[in-house]
Amino acid sequence: MSTKTPQAIRGTQDIFGADAEAFAFVVETFERVRRLYRFRRVEMPVFEKTEVFARSLGETTDVVSKEMYSFDDRGGESLTLRPEFTAGIARAFLTNGWQQYAPLKVATHGPLFRYERPQKGRYRQFHQIDAEVIGAGEPQADVELLAMADQLLKELGIHDVTLHLNTLGDGASREAWRAALIDYFRAVKDQLSEESQERLEKNPLRILDSKDPRDKAFLADAPKIDAFLSQEARGFFAAVTSGLDAAGVKWVRAGSLVRGLDYYRHTAFEFIPDEGGVSAAALGSQSTVLAGGRYDGLMESLGGASTPAVGWAAGIERLAMLVDAREEAALEFAVVVEGDSEQLHAAGVRTAMMARSEGVTAEVFAAGSPRKRFDKAVKSGAKVIMAYSEDADGNLQPPRMKGDEADIERIGQALREFAVKLGA
RNA sequence: GCGAUCAUAGCUCAGUUGGUUAGAGCGCCGGUUUGUGGUACCGGAGGUCGCGGGUUCGAACCCCGUUGAUCGCCCCA
Structure with missing residues (x-):
């Protein structure tokens, strides 16, 4: 037998206690809110053929080549652990004939995998x-999608984040803007940071959210998307913003907010913590809490008919960091077994079962030295402690109850009700 | 892919300029005490000081490597 304990995989987490409660609270709240908006639940495979992601993302160099968990299965097929939900859902939409349900509103949650440096x-x-x-x-x-996101964040108790909104226009608007940005930055190329000089070639839009002060000097005067929007694209964005206003969703225009992939059109958005707020401090440099956009070009890249679509995703861990501490279930009823005979243990187990059946949280204390059992019950914070004991002849004694009188009455009542049901 | 900081008991951490058997608190186990069994006290288990090399008479401490963690950069679907 090896004596070395295997370590957890780098970048994975074992979530426990208060963190796990916060995590569950995020998921439960999401499930409740998505029902209010009648988003239908879907469960998706955790892995897909690599091409599902490779084709939908495009040959986005780093992301596809370096940051996916891809492997060959025993049949020699290249598979990839899903790095996002959208591509898999799009694939399912096409392969399952979900067109018949369009417009289709779906929601899901679960694990995703990206080979990145943890932080x-x-x-x-x-x-x-x-x-x-x-x-x-x-x-x-x-508008509806964003209203749902906004309501979710509020119901999670996260109030110091704001919707940052932009439009990328339709395909033609986007290309014209991109060309103008390249022209603009190329003229000052040697004054940009090394990173941005590289971005100029492969991802010029990204220069707009550079943190480097050398780049920031040029951002204010960079071409704006608004100058390149078609009439139609302008109208679309105006409809989104007026819809948000009508829905009471607060937003700010973020002209430099962009998406890296080519299939994005029109609306792009991120919910970002307000500067100086507690949420911003809690998140560090990974500040975006919920992000998404319209991806009208995606279905075609997977070989489907042109299908407009819009969506968002949010990291549960990040949301959980912003949520107020959630309490684990408090213990109401402690049953102490003062001895180790079979009838004592049986009495303890049975009583706890009865209480739980009536919706009372209960726990049995029957391990360790007899004296410590009561100590633990007291320290557990239970509202009522019941103790079972035997006399010198081994006769089970009537249980003793300690605690606030109203609590004793309430739990005693629950136990009696269960007994009645059992008799009936 | 790049950089910085860190790694000592189950947990949180001490450990002085390198110098005998590596410590504390909490937790765990056992016991004593206490007139309302949450107190106090005593004792016990538990550590190859992340791992591997090196320097030295001697390394938890200095050097190199490695693994991991944390925080940034890059990337961010």
């Missing part, structure tokens, strides 16, 4: 909640 709020196996509207090309879909 605060960033893991190799992490978890997201996700919502998508597929087959709806109208701005009202964007």
